[in-house]
Amino acid sequence: MEDKTMIKQTVLFKNKPRIISSYSIAGPKEGAGLFSHYFDLILKTDSFHEKSYEKAERKMMEHAIFNAISRASLNPSDIDMLLSGDLLNQIISSSFSARRFDTTYVGLFGACSTMAESLALGASLINAKYFNYVACATSSHFSTAERQFRSPLELGSQRPPTSQWTVTGSACSIISSKGVGPCITMATFGKVTDYDISDVNNMGAAMAPAAMSTLCAHFNDTNTTPLDYDLIITGDLGKLGSEILIDLMQYKGYKLGQNYIDCGQAIFDKTQKTFQGGSGCGCSAIMLNGYFLEQLKRGEYKKILFMATGALLSPTSSFQGDSIPGIAHALVIENDDLP
C-alpha cells in the first residue's frame, strides 16, 4: 500500500489533510438529546428568528461555516473552496450560504451522505495540494424536509414505526494540511446500491445495502476488518437500518460489534419518540463535528471509520414507482498524535 494513491474504491492521503476546525449547530429537540453537551450551539427555536424554515436552515449553515472558519483563526477569504450540499431541492441552503463567502464553491448532492462526500472530496483536493483550506458543510431541518419529502406539518400525518426524525442541524469542517487536528488518512467512495426497497418511510432499509457495499469495499481495499477501528460510525441508518446492516455484514463474513454506532440511532433519547432515531444530512454532520472529532482529539479514540449514508430518492421518483437507491462514503480519521 505504501506508494499507491488508490486501491479500487479507496483513495489514500499521504499529505495528511487534517480537520483543523469544526462547528456544529443543533435544533432544540436535538439539543435535548443525549449529546447536548457536545454541540457548539443549540437553537432555542427551530425558526432561528427567520420567516421560513428554509431561511432558518440556510442561516444555520452560514453560522456553521462562519464559526468553523473563525475557530481556525482564519478569515473567510482564506478559504479556497466551500464544498457543501443539503436535502432541499436545488440545494438552496448550500448555494445561498455560499453567496455569503468570498470563496469558490462546489455544490454537492449525496442526500444524507453529504458530510462524508464533502470531506472525501475536500481531503482529496487538499491532499493533491490544489488548495490550502477548504470548508466542508451540510445541513438539514426537520420542518423543511418534512414538507418537501412527505407532507406539510399542518396535516399532522401519523408517522409509521419505521420512520426516522430528520435532524435540525448544520455543521462545517475546515480541512487543511497546515495546522493541527485529526487526520483524514483514507476515503472510500461508494457505489449506488439498490435492493429494491420502495417504502419512503423506511430509509434505513433502503440505505443499509449501500452501507454494506462501501464497508466491504473498504475492508477489502485496505485489508482491514472491523477490529482495526476503535469505532465504526454510520450516518443515519437508525435502529432498524443498523440492525439490517449488522445482519448484512454478518452474511458477508464481518462482525460489527461493540465498536459500531449509528448516529441516527444514538442522537435522540428514547423518550423523544423518534421511532427509529434521527436522519438527515445534519445528523451525522453534527455528531461527527460535535462529538466524535472531540473524542478523537481527547484521545478517547485513535482511529475511526466514519461513513455517512444517503437515500437518493425524490418525491417524483417515488410517485413514478421507482425504488430507493442508496449510497455511502467512508473516511478513516485518525488522531496521529497518539502512540
Add this chain to the structure above:
Amino acid sequence: MEDKTMIKQTVLFKNKPRIISSYSIAGPKEGAGLFSHYFDLILKTDSFHEKSYEKAERKMMEHAIFNAISRASLNPSDIDMLLSGDLLNQIISSSFSARRFDTTYVGLFGACSTMAESLALGASLINAKYFNYVACATSSHFSTAERQFRSPLELGSQRPPTSQWTVTGSACSIISSKGVGPCITMATFGKVTDYDISDVNNMGAAMAPAAMSTLCAHFNDTNTTPLDYDLIITGDLGKLGSEILIDLMQYKGYKLGQNYIDCGQAIFDKTQKTFQGGSGCGCSAIMLNGYFLEQLKRGEYKKILFMATGALLSPTSSFQGDSIPGIAHALVIENDDLP
C-alpha cells in the same frame, strides 16, 4: 507558474488529464437546430419511449454514459468514478443513472454549470492520480424542467421574451491521463455571485455576473486575456445574457470579440422560437461533447476556454422572495498535438 498547482481560483493540471471520449444525445428540437450534424444521437421523440419525461431524461444520461465508455474501448467496470448532476430535485437523473454502473459515484449540483463542475473536479482527481478513468455527465430535459421550475406544460403558459428554452440532451466525457484526446490544462472554480436579479424568466441576466466573475478571475490568475484563446465559450447565457456579459467584461477592461460564443445563443435556429436561445445543463454539455471537442480534435481550434454557468435558484427560494445566485466554472481545453 511552472511549479505551482494553484493560483487563487485556478488549478493547474500538469499530468495532462485528457478527454479521451465523449458522447452527446439531443432531443428532436435540438436535433433540428444548427448543430444537428454533430450530435451522436438525435431522439425521434422526447419521451425516448419511456412512460415519463423524468424516465426519458434518465435514459438519455444512461445512454450517454454507456456510449462514452464504449467509445473509449472501455468496459463500465473500468470507470473508477462517475461525477454527475442535473436540474431535477435530488438530481434523480444522475443518481438513478449511476445505479446502472458498477462505479463509485459523486453527485453534484451546479445547475447548468454541471458539465464544467464535473469536468473540473474529474480532471482534478485524475491529475492527482487517484483514479485512472472518470466519467463526467449531465442532462436536462425541456419537459421535466418546465414542470418542475415553472408550470405544467398542459397549462400552455405564455413564455416571456427574456426566456430561454431548456435543452433536451445529455452528454458524457471520459477523462484519463492514459489515452488520446484534448487535454484539460486548467480549471478555474467559480464563486457564487448575486446581483439581485429575481426574474425567474431571465436566467441570462442572473448568471452573467457569475460568468464575469469567473472570467476575470481566470484572466487574472493566469495572466491571460481573451485574445489568448481561439474560442471562449459560455454555457447558456442566451442572447441577452451574452450581451450583458460582453458589457460587464468591457466595464472590467476586457473585450469579448469574435472569438466569443454562447452555447445557448448558438444551439437553436432563429426560426425555432426559443426567444433568448437554449439553457439547461444539457445545452453546454452537448455543444462541448458534440461540437467543440470535435473541432479541437480536427485542429480547428488549439485552445478553448469552456465556461458553463448555473442559476442556483429553486421555485421555493423564488416564492420566498430570494434573488437568483449564479455560478460559473471554467476549463482550458487544448489540442496539444498542434504546434
